[in-house]
Amino acid sequence: xxxxxxxxxxxxxxxxxxxxxTCFVGFDGFVDTIVSPVARRDGPGERFxxxxxxxxxxxxxxxxxxxxxxxxxxxxxELPGGNGPIITGALAALGARVTCAGAFGRPEPHPVxxxxxxxxxxxxLAEPARTTAMEFPDGKLMFGIMRSLDDxxxxxIAAAFGGDGxxxxxxxxxxxxxxxxxxxPHMTEVYADLTxxxxxxxxxxPGRQFFFDLADPAKRSAADLRGALDAISRFEEFGRVALxxxxxxxxxxxxxxxxxxxxxxxxxxxxxxxxxxIRLGLANVVIHATGSAACATPDGSWWVPGPYTPHPLxxxxxxxxxxxxxxxxxxxxxxxxxxxxxxxxxxxHYVRTARSPGPSDLEAMLR
Numbered sequence: 421x422x423x424x425x426x427x428x429x430x431x432x433x434x435x436x437x438x439x440x441x442t443c444f445v446g447f448d449g450f451v452d453t454i455v456s457p458v459a460r461r462d463g464p465g466e467r468f469x470x471x472x473x474x475x476x477x478x479x480x481x482x483x484x485x486x487x488x489x490x491x492x493x494x495x496x497x498e499l500p501g502g503n504g505p506i507i508t509g510a511l512a513a514l515g516a517r518v519t520c521a522g523a524f525g526r527p528e529p530h531p532v533x534x535x536x537x538x539x540x541x542x543x544x545l546a547e548p549a550r551t552t553a554m555e556f557p558d559g560k561l562m563f564g565i566m567r568s569l570d571d572x573x574x575x576x577i578a579a580a581f582g583g584d585g586x587x588x589x590x591x592x593x594x595x596x597x598x599x600x601x602x603x604x605p606h607m608t609e610v611y612a613d614l615t616x617x618x619x620x621x622x623x624x625x626p627g628r629q630f631f632f633d634l635a636d637p638a639k640r641s642a643a644d645l646r647g648a649l650d651a652i653s654r655f656e657e658f659g660r661v662a663l664x665x666x667x668x669x670x671x672x673x674x675x676x677x678x679x680x681x682x683x684x685x686x687x688x689x690x691x692x693x694x695x696x697x698i699r700l701g702l703a704n705v706v707i708h709a710t711g712s713a714a715c716a717t718p719d720g721s722w723w724v725p726g727p728y729t730p731h732p733l734x735x736x737x738x739x740x741x742x743x744x745x746x747x748x749x750x751x752x753x754x755x756x757x758x759x760x761x762x763x764x765x766x767x768x769h770y771v772r773t774a775r776s777p778g779p780s781d782l783e784a785m786l787r
Contacts, residue, residue: 436515441595443595445518445521453553501553501737505520505522511747520542522542522544545571560736597631601633601635636672674695694716703717
C-alpha cells in the first residue's frame with residue numbers, strides 16, 4: 421500500500437484526529453505583518469510588480485550602499501505569529517485541547533490573537549513581539565522587534581499561571597511543544613527549570629511526547645546552541661523527544677556539533693537526521709525542506725516528497741504546520757513515514773489556503 425492510501429486509511433480510522441488529546445505549547449508570540457516588497461509601481465493599490473526573488477531585492481539593497489534608498493512594503497495581512505501561536509492554531513484545528521503560554525499582550529491579548537483564544541487557552545507572559553515578513557517566490561525575509569521576549573523567564577511563567585498552574589499544565593499534557601529557542605534569551609533556563617523542577621515533581625505520563633523547534637539559530641553562538649541541545653536531550657527522561665529542524669537549521673546544528681553538513685537530496689537529509697539523533701540521544705529528529713521531509717528514529721530513517729507549489733498564498737507558518745501534522749501523527753501512534761506524510765500534507769494545505777487544516781482538509785489534500 422502506498423503512502424497516500426495508507427494515510428487516507430489512517431485518517432479514516434481517526435476521523436476526529438486529536439480529539440481528547442491535551443497539548444501544552446510555549447512560549448513566544450508575535451504580531452506578523454505579511455508584506456510584498458514593491459519593485460515597480462504602476463498605479464494605486466495592487467498595481468505594482470513585486471521583486472522576482474530575494475537576490476533581485478538584495479541587489480538593489482547592495483546598490484544603495486553609500487547612498488540611500490526607499491522601499492515600499494505592500495501589506496497583505498496581519499496575522500498571529502510565532503511558533504507557539506501558529507502551532508497552537510494548527511493543533512486546535514486537528515481537535516486537540518491546547519494551552520499556550522506566550523507573549524500575547526497585557527492586560528488583554530492583542531486583537532490579532534482573538535481567533536486563537538476561542539480555540540485554545542492562552543496565558544500571556546509579556547507584550548507580543550513584532551515581525552514584518554517580506555515574502556518572495558523563493559523564500560522570505562523576516563524583520564523582528566522582540567525585546568519583550570526578554571521578559572519570558574522560568575519565574576515569570578510560573579507567576580503568570582499562579583500556584584501550581586504551570587506544573588499542572590505541562591505535566592497533564594500528552595504533547596509538550598517548546599519553540600523559538602533562538603529569540604527567547606532565557607529559553608535554555610526555561611528548559612533546565614522544566615527538567616530540574618517541573619517534570620520531576622509530577623508522576624510520569626505514559627506516551628508523553630515532546631517537540632522542540634529552535635527557530636533559525638544562525639544569530640546565536642555555537643556554544644549557546646550546544647548548550648540548548650544538551651538541555652533538550654535531558655527531556656528524554658520524561659518522554660519521547662522529537663527535534664524539528666528546517667534544512668538551514670539542520671545545517672547549523674550539524675556545524676555546531678562538528679559532524680558535517682546536510683544537503684537537500686533524500687539520502688543527505690536522512691543522514692543528517694540520523695547523525696543529529698544519535699549525537700543527542702533523541703527518539704526522533706525530523707528535517708523538512710521546501711519540497712520534502714526526512715526523519716530518523718532508533719528503527720531507521722525515512723524521506724517523503726511534499727506537495728510543493730511554486731506559488732504559495734502564504735509561506736510564513738508553513739514549518740509550524742508541518743510540525744503540527746508530524747506531531748499529530750506521533751500522538752496517533754502512526755509510523756514515522758506516515759508522520760512525515762501528515763506533516764507535508766498539513767503544510768501543503770496551509771500554504772495554498774492560509775488556513776490551518778482539519779482532518780477532512782487533510783483527507784481532501786491527499787485525494
